[in-house]
Every structure is written in structure tokens, then in C-alpha cells.
Amino acid sequence: MLYREAGQFKTSYSADQSIFPIRQDRIALVLFGLVAVLAVPALASNYFLETIFVPFLVFAMAAIGLNILTGYCGQLSLGTGGFMACGAFFSYKLAIAFPDLHIIVVFLLAGFGTAAVGVLFGVPSLRIKGFYLAVATLAAQFFLVWVFNKFGWWTNYSPSGVISAPPREIFPGFAVTGAQADPITKYLFLLAFVALLALMAKNLVRSSIGRSWMAIRDMDIAAEIIGIRPLWAKLSAFAVSSFYIGIAGALWAFVYTGSVEALAFQIDRSFQVLFMVIIGGLGSILGSFLGAAFIVLLPILLNNAPGLLGLRISVELISHLEFMIFGGLIIFFLIVEPHGLARLWQIGKEKLRLWPFPY
Template sequence: MIYREAGQFKTTYAADQAIFPILQDRIFVALAVVGAFVIPVRFANEYWLQAVLIPFLIYALAALGLNLLTGYAGQLSLGTGGFMAVGAYSAFKLASAFPALNIVLVFLLSGLVAALVGVVFGIPSLRIKGFYLAVATLAAQFFLIWLFNKVGWFVNYAPSGTITAPPRTVFGVMVTGPDAAAGARYVAALAFVAVFALIAKNLVRGRVGRSWMAIRDRDIAAEIIGVRPLRTKLLAFAISSFYCGIAGAELVFLYLGSAETLAFDINLSFLVLFMVIIGGLGSVLGSFLGAAFIVLVPIFLTNVPHTVGLNLPVALAKQIELMIFGGLILFFLIVEPHGLARLWQITKEKLRLWPFPH
């Protein structure tokens, strides 16, 4: 960075274990969070909020959830879309069954439901690992989507099979439903992701996060120091699904407004997994970078020909966009297989020594 930690000595272990041990980092992050709450609401237009920032925040939350499971605990999952669907459908059922219930509570409770479902589908992880576990979690994906499609109860027997976000307020401000302003929905999504990013950071720097990483790195050694494998893995599934469940509820309530099961199909699972891999496995920051990459780059690529005055046929532009997007993913993975977060860390270390090479 342009600043260095020179002269910042720690005199307590508590200070040494802070999330951001360097003062300038703390100031920067605090400013960034405040800025994120204030600036877009005042200055961004409807398009930016609705098409870019809100999906980015929601995907970031889902990626955070999957990163806890796959990046930290080392359990590969392709059931993310399914767990997000559980959150969405639970939120819909809860909101329609208890209209007086605060929407924040609805989200948290749907997260809990998703956590329970996640635990059930996490049980095979005791016996199967790696790619085989990924295939086993596919069962969750397909079963859950099938369930929500087949059982009318989940959509309150709506003939269209869609769930819609009912109008609800928080502190007197409409945050869900057709009349909710994009700014309000943005702030709601941001508040959730900010709080849960902090919680994730707390989890991974303490005893729980260490036990996850122990299972990831060497499960036999983890057992010998007293980490109980099943319990630890199921906890990772629970918390990961909790995050994904809330993200799923947000996807319908804060972003799409109404959705069918198609919104939660296997593509969504892959999308979130790509975010985690590109952003960086085992990194909270990486979840955000990965979500930003996947959400922003296609939008950027769509708009580039326009801004430089190139009038390509729409279909051709779309094809080129996909090709460049794929190329970029390959490029970043070759440059740094550990993701954008690692790239950022290396940049920081290089700048720290700059202008000296070592």
C-alpha cells in the first residue's frame, strides 16, 4: 500500500489479533463501509442500483456462505442453488403465514431453515470427500428444486408456480414488494452483507474457523488434536447454508421481486462456485471480489462497444462478451490460481517493499 505499518507496535495479543491490525486499514475500511451506505443511495441511478449493486451484494453474501464451506472447511458443494431456494421459499412461506413478522426476522428464520436442510445434506460429507462430495451435493440441488416444483404448498398453490415478495417495511421504509425503492433495497442488502461479513471474519479467525481449516488441510491430524470431524463439517454446512439461505431470500425479496425455481437451478450453484474460485478460496475479501468480477465484468463488456462508438449487432456483441468473459476467467486463474484475493495480497506485499525487490 502507499502506507506501511512502520512504528505500529502491538502491546497486547488482542490488538495483534484484530481483523485489521494496521490503523490506516481500519480507517480505510470504515470509510468504505460508510461510503457504501451513503454514496450510491444519493448518487447512483436506478439502473446501477437494480442491475449492478443489489445483485452484487446478494451474490457476495452467497459466495461468502459457500466460501466458508468450500474455502475454509474444504467441503466442495454444488448445492448452493438448492440451499438458496430453501431460503427463498421459507421466506415466502413465513412472510405469507405471519404477515406481522418483521422482514429482517423472516430473513433470519429462513436462513435457519436453510441451515437445517444444509445439515441434513451435509451428513454424507463424513464418508465422501472432494469431487464425490460435490456430486453428492448435486442430490440436494436437484431434490430441493424438484420438491419446490412439485409441492404446491410451497407456492401457496399459485397456479403460476411463482413466489412473489410481499410489501414489507423496516423502520417505516418499504424494503420489499413492488413499491420498494431501489435505494431502500440496496441499503437492506448492504446491511445484511456487512453484518454477515463481519461475523464470517470473526468465525474464521477464532476457534471455529481454525477447526474448519484443520479439517480442510489434514483431517487425520485434525482428529488427533481433538477436532470432531462430523460435528465440524456439519457446522460448516449449517452456517454456509444459513448464509446462502438468506442470500436466496434476498434474491427474491430484494432483487427479482418474484421468481420460479428456475432462478435457483444448477447454473446458480455453478455461478456462486465460480465466484468463490475466482475471488479466492478461504478469503472473505475474495468472496466480494469474485462476486464483483462475475457481476460487473459482463456489464462492463456489454457497455464497452457502446461507449467507444462501436455499433455491433446485439447478437454478435453478446457472443463476443461471453468469449472475452471466458478468456478473462482463464487468464486470472492462470496468473493466480488462488484467486483475486491472493493477487491483491501479493500486490500489497510488493508495494510494501517497493521500490526494493526484496
């Protein structure tokens, strides 16, 4: 009964084209924002902020990036980890070389650098599609990680190959990276940064460039016939996607783990982000967040569930069970709703609009 749009008439195209055309959605968004900004930092412990909210936001950013490429433009990529590594190492080198550069500028520049790398590895997409392209992006994954491991220049010749992110402040007195950074500051910075970039991603996908991507995804021949250049559409998708993934990698290294190492960006990272996108929903910005939440939260939940239920199970068994249940749930979700959590959310809203009537 609460979720009804009856009586909300739109009198302009700008109102009809807004991201949240229904009033109840806007109210919910404001409430959600208030919870995220006020309640979460006040209630969550530092441990929860560091292990749940910070990685969730970083992964959400990476998932948005991959979703633009795979979900919107239909180009399957397994190079996410490699591109995240690019972002991490680019921002490390930039931050060391230009200590006075503001950290946001460092992240953005690292994003642009990764975008250039992404375009380079996106070139094969002009000739190959689907699984073949996935294998080509796999080359990017292994090559990039190899480059960062092989050449000591990237780690400033640190003997272990692991370097800690230099401390930087977002405003004077508010450190977001380095050992002294306060988890609440980190969280709020990430929240604002990711929300802003997610909004920009949403704007892109509802504008003409986003429609070009989707046109290429759905039927590339028909897209070409109406004047969309496949070259431009695919490479721009690679660029924008890599921009987001690069920034996610930089955030991962600087804000989440605090250390820059190529080992964190192996192939399993690529798969992890791909699962987020598939479970969250291909071709949905909201789905990127839902998928990231699912993949970040579920292992923690599974890990703690036996303890909360009062069961005494050995640690090894828990971690094995975690893998099994996790895999089972992924398969279950894919069978029940192949379009992901975002579609479930949409169906739920449709049902709510009609409630108490079935249709």
C-alpha cells in the same frame, strides 16, 4: 510510502488479533464505508442500484456461504442453488403465514431452516470427499428445486409457479421488498445486513471453529488427532454455509428480483456462485466480495463496452462475445493467480509495503 506499518507497535494480543491490524487499512475501510453509504446512493442511478449494487450484495452473501464450506472447510458443493431456493421459499411461506413477523426475523428463520437442510445433505460428507461429495451435493440441487416445483403448497398453488414477494418494511415507512420499495432503501438495507453478516463470518473463521474447519480442509487425519471431531466440524460448516446461502436466496427473491420462483435457482446458479468463490479466492471473506463483484460487473461491462467504444456490433454477437471473453478471462485468472483476486490484493499490499524497494 503511505502504506507502511513501521512504528505501529502492538502491545496487547487483542490488538494483534484484530481484523485490521494496520492503521492504514482501518482508514481505508472507513473511507470505503463512507463511499458505500453516502456517495453510492447519492451518485448512482436507480438503474445501477438495481442491476449492479443489489445483485452484487446478494451474490456476495451467497459467495460467503459457499466460501465457508468450500474455501474454509474444503467440502466441494454444487448445491448452492438448491439451498438458495430453500431460503427463498422458506421466507416466502413464513412471510405469508406470519404477516406481522419482522422481515429480518423472517430472513434469519429462513436461514436457520436452510441450515437444517444443509446439515441433512452434509451427512454424506462424513464418508465421501472431493468430486464424489460434489456429485452428492448435486443431488441436493436437483432434489430441492424439484420439490419446490412439484408441490404447489410452496407457491400457495399459484398457477404459474411464480409468486411475487409480499411488501414488507424494515422500519415503518421504509419498504425493502415489494414493488413500492425504493432502490436506495433496498441498497442501504442490504449493505448493512450483508456487512454485519460478513463481519460475523470473519469472526467465525478467526475463532476456534474456523480453525477447526481449516484443519479439516488441510489435513483431516491430523485434525482428528488433536481432538477435532470431523462430524462436528463438517456438519457445522454445512450448517453455517447453508445459513448464509439460504439468506442470500431469500434476499435474491425478496429484495433483488421481487419474485419467488424455483427457476431462478437452477444448477447454473450453483456454478455461478462457485466461480465467484474460485475467482475471488478460496478461504477469504474479502475474496467472496471481490469474486461477486467480478462476476456481476464483468458481463455488464462487456455488454456496454462496444457501445462506449462507439463500435456497432449486433446484439447477438455481443452476447456471444460476452460468453467467450468471460470464459477466457476466467481461465486467464485461474492460470495467473489460482488463489484468486484476494491473493492478488494481498500481493499488491505486500508490494506497496516494500515500495520503492523490490524486497
